[in-house]
Amino acid sequence: MNKALFIILSACLFSFLACDSESALSSIESSNGTSGSITRFATLGDFMYTLNPNELQTFDITDPSKPVLVSELETDYGLETIFIYENRIYLGSRTGLFILGLDNPAEPNLLSQTLREDEFFGACDPVVVKDNYAYSTIKTIVNVCGNLNTQSALLIYEVSNPSNPILSQSFELDIPNGLGYTDQYLYVCSTGSETLKVFDISDPTAVVERPDLDYPIEEPFDIIVDGDRMIVSSTDKFFILDLNEDGSIAHESIISK
Numbered sequence: 001m002n003k004a005l006f007i008i009l010s011a012c013l014f015s016f017l018a019c020d021s022e023s024a025l026s027s028i029e030s031s032n033g034t035s036g037s038i039t040r041f042a043t044l045g046d047f048m049y050t051l052n053p054n055e056l057q058t059f060d061i062t063d064p065s066k067p068v069l070v071s072e073l074e075t076d077y078g079l080e081t082i083f084i085y086e087n088r089i090y091l092g093s094r095t096g097l098f099i100l101g102l103d104n105p106a107e108p109n110l111l112s113q114t115l116r117e118d119e120f121f122g123a124c125d126p127v128v129v130k131d132n133y134a135y136s137t138i139k140t141i142v143n144v145c146g147n148l149n150t151q152s153a154l155l156i157y158e159v160s161n162p163s164n165p166i167l168s169q170s171f172e173l174d175i176p177n178g179l180g181y182t183d184q185y186l187y188v189c190s191t192g193s194e195t196l197k198v199f200d201i202s203d204p205t206a207v208v209e210r211p212d213l214d215y216p217i218e219e220p221f222d223i224i225v226d227g228d229r230m231i232v233s234s235t236d237k238f239f240i241l242d243l244n245e246d247g248s249i250a251h252e253s254i255i256s257k
Contacts, residue, residue, distance in 0.1 A: 035224070036126075036178050036180075036222035036223060036224050036233065037081065037083065037126035037127070037128050037178045037179050037180060037222060037223065038081055038125060038126045038177065038178045038221070038222045039081060039082060040079075040080070040081065040082060041082065042082050042083070042084050042089075043061070044084055044102070044105060045105060046060060046061055046062045046105075047059065047060060047061065047070075047105050047106060048061050048067065049082060049084070049089060049108070051079045051080070051081075051082055051091070052079065053077050053078060053079055054074060054075055054076060054077040054078070054079060055072055055073065055074050055075065055079070056072070056073040056075065056079070056082075056089070056091065056100070056108060057069060057071075057072050058070050058071040058072070058073075058105075058106060058107065058108060060106065070106045070107070071106060071107040071108070073100070073107075073108055073109075073110065075091070075093065075098060075110075075113075076093065076095050076096075076113075077094070077095075078093045078094030078095055079091055079092075079093045079098075080092050080093055080094065080125060080126075081125060081126045081127060083126070083127050083128055083129060084102075085128075085129040085130075086129075087101070087102045087103075088100060088101060088102060088111070088129075088162055089102060089108055090127045090129055090134055091127075092125055092126055092127040092136055095113075096113055096114035096115055097113070097114045097127060097134060097136055097155075097157060097165060098110065098112070098113050099111045099112045099113075099159065099162045099163075099165060101162070111162045111163050112162060112163050112164060112165055114157065114165055114167070125137050125138065125139060125176070125177055125178070126177070126178050126179055126222075128179055128180060128181060129159065130181055130201070130204070131204065132158060132159055132160040132204070133156060133157065133158060133159065133168070133201075133204040134156070134157040134159045134165065135154065135155075135156055135157075135179060135181070135186055135201075136154070136155045136156075136157070137152075137153070137154050137155070137173065137176035137177060137178075137179060137188060138151075138152060138153055138155060138176075139152040139173075139175045139176055139177070139191075151172055152172065152173050152174060152175055152176055152192070153170045153171060153172050153173055153176070154170065154171045154173055154176060154179075154188055154197075154199070155167060155169075155170050156168050156169040156170065156204070156207055158204075158205075168204075168205065169206075169207050171199070171207075171209055173188065173190050173192075173193075173197060174190050174191075174192030174193040175190065175191040175192030175193075176188050176189060176190050176191070176192075176197070177189040177191050177220070177221050177222060178220075178221055178222030178223045178233075179223060180223035180224060180225035180230070181201060181225060182225060182243060182247075183202075184200060184201065184202040184247065185198055185199065185200060185201065185210075185213075185243075185247040186198070186199040186201045186207070187199075187223055187225065187230065187249075189220035189221055189222060189223060189232070190220070191219055191220060191221060194216060194217060194218055194219060194220070195214050195215065195216055195217065195220070196214060196215040196216075196217055196220055196223075196232065196249060197209070197211075197214055198210045198211075198213035198214055198215070198247055198249075200247065210247060213246075213247045213248050213249070215241070215249040217232060217234065217239055218234055218235075218237075219234045219235045220232050220233075220234050220239075221233050221234055221235070225243070227243075228242060228243045228244075229241070229242060229243065230242075230243055230249070236256065236257050237254050237255065237256055237257060238254070238255040238257065239251070239253075239254055240252045240253045240254070240255070
């Protein structure tokens with residue numbers, strides 16, 4: 001598929017614009033754009049934050065025609081995703097989770113970095129945050145020397161003290177990728193098992209896996225959740241799904257990439 005066309009289509013979906021007034025997307029209303037969990041840049045006010053493999057760059061975009069690089073924060077190698085929540089930046093990396101403060105949005109400061117156990121060493125893909133808990137997926141990387149980490153998983157951190165995040169729970173998964181949540185449920189793309197995995201997070205201190213609510217989907221990669229509607233991106237399709245109050249998923253429509 002033409003790359004420019006893919007970007008345009010993604011922008012339509014991620015901004016929830018009604019590209020076709022007769023389509024299922026036309027009923028989605030949102031005053032703010034919404035992105036998936038696998039992204040390498042984000043904006044907040046007059047600033048844009050972008051990732052290099054070992055560096056967070058901050059740009060002042062007060063004048064969009066003349067962005068200005070105002071700060072650079074070096075980290076360990078392997079930054080992959082960024083998520084902003086309640087005046088903090090959460091970075092997923094291959095070595096762990098970084099939490100940054102935004103008291104000065106022009107110059108984010110490092111508050112903490114998790115140290116991952118050997119069994120979880122490898123790629124940290126997306127991270128999303130709800131209240132005092134961060135949810136992050138990691139997946140097994142295979143190279144010519146074999147597996148770099150022995151377990152793919154969903155990791156759940158208690159982050160009420162951003163200077164001391166605590167790993168509270170973990171769930172073994174099969175090549176997990178993007179994730180998103182509602183008030184009560186967390187949805188995770190399990191690419192390896194071609195399934196949307198569902199977790200009850202109504203009590204974040206005791207998250208419960210809900211295999212009875214899992215939804216089969218071919219090669220799911222990333223998720224956008226907006227109210228009772230979810231968009232799942234796969235290798236060659238966008239799946240538009242309805243979310244029921246009990247956490248179950250109902251199919252609505254498919255858009256080919």
